[in-house]
Amino acid sequence: MTSGPLLELDAVEVSYGGAIRALSGVSVAVPAGAFVALIGANGAGKTTTLKAAANLLPVDRGAVTAGRISFEGEDVTHQPVHRLVRRGLVLAPEGRRCFRSLTVEENLITGALGRSSTRAEQREDLDKIYALFPRLTEVRRSPAGLVSGGEQQMVAIGRALASRPRVLLLDEPSMGLAPLVVEHIFRALKRLTTESGLAILVAEQNAAIALRHADRAVVLENGRTALEGDAKALAARGDVKAFYLGRA
Ligand code: ATP
Numbered sequence: 001m002t003s004g005p006l007l008e009l010d011a012v013e014v015s016y017g018g019a020i021r022a023l024s025g026v027s028v029a030v031p032a033g034a035f036v037a038l039i040g041a042n043g044a045g046k047t048t049t050l051k052a053a054a055n056l057l058p059v060d061r062g063a064v065t066a067g068r069i070s071f072e073g074e075d076v077t078h079q080p081v082h083r084l085v086r087r088g089l090v091l092a093p094e095g096r097r098c099f100r101s102l103t104v105e106e107n108l109i110t111g112a113l114g115r116s117s118t119r120a121e122q123r124e125d126l127d128k129i130y131a132l133f134p135r136l137t138e139v140r141r142s143p144a145g146l147v148s149g150g151e152q153q154m155v156a157i158g159r160a161l162a163s164r165p166r167v168l169l170l171d172e173p174s175m176g177l178a179p180l181v182v183e184h185i186f187r188a189l190k191r192l193t194t195e196s197g198l199a200i201l202v203a204e205q206n207a208a209i210a211l212r213h214a215d216r217a218v219v220l221e222n223g224r225t226a227l228e229g230d231a232k233a234l235a236a237r238g239d240v241k242a243f244y245l246g247r248a
Pocket residue numbers: 016020021022040041042043044045046047048049058205
């Protein structure tokens with residue numbers, strides 16, 4: 001264990017083949033237990049950054065071409081996904097993907113399939129997820145495809161949590177959801193980091209909500225880290241307000 005950040009991206013560059021350079025210098029540090037927001041306009045490189053960290057770039061074309069990704073100080077830039085997951089680096093992708101015909105509870109259980117867990121451990125994981133999102137208790141036996149968008153997002157997060165991550169990478173959890181639901185989800189995420197020591201890196205187009213709840217934030221512009229710092233301090237800057245928070 002090092003005293004540095006748990007997850008660190010240092011000057012990472014990603015190419016999608018040919019002349020398309022999606023990232024051209026992204027640096028992000030995620031300390032243990034921190035809630036870090038990755039904000040930026042459409043196409044700034046937020047999703048690509050998360051996929052690079054999780055080694056989930058499209059195999060046929062996307063690749064990290066420069067820079068370094070480290071986990072607990074060790075270079076993991078090209079480490080296979082299953083090994084990253086086993087170490088505790090887990091991505092919950094955009095679009096709240098779940099198995100639509102399985103029940104909510106079955107979906108949550110699938111999150112733990114990658115590791116060997118006893119029934120008691122499984123129960124413990126489920127109890128924690130239901131404590132975090134009490135709403136899911138009420139719909140536990142419903143097919144995931146039939147519950148609301150907010151509940152599906154909670155299922156997607158719950159599934160990722162069932163794999164017991166140490167760093168959770170979360171892509172655009174607010175997408176398509178009502179403001180109150182988004183607020184509820186971000187509060188739960190913040191609580192997770194403070195109470196369980198989990199670190200979260202959330203990519204979010206909704207900068208206002210992300211900066212309100214995160215400890216630190218990274219602003220991406222055209223595939224580069226443009227700003228990095230305390231989330232509240234960034235939210236107070238005139239340029240951040242004007243470009244990302246919709247007011248000067
Ligand atoms: P959004 O909020 O729209 O998802 P983003 O900040 O997450 O935006 P990315 O999706 O990471 O941005 O895209 C960064 C750049 O990489 C964009 O120019 C995009 O067109 C390009 N890109 C993303 N995925 C691919 C892909 N599979 N193949 C080729 N180019 C891609």
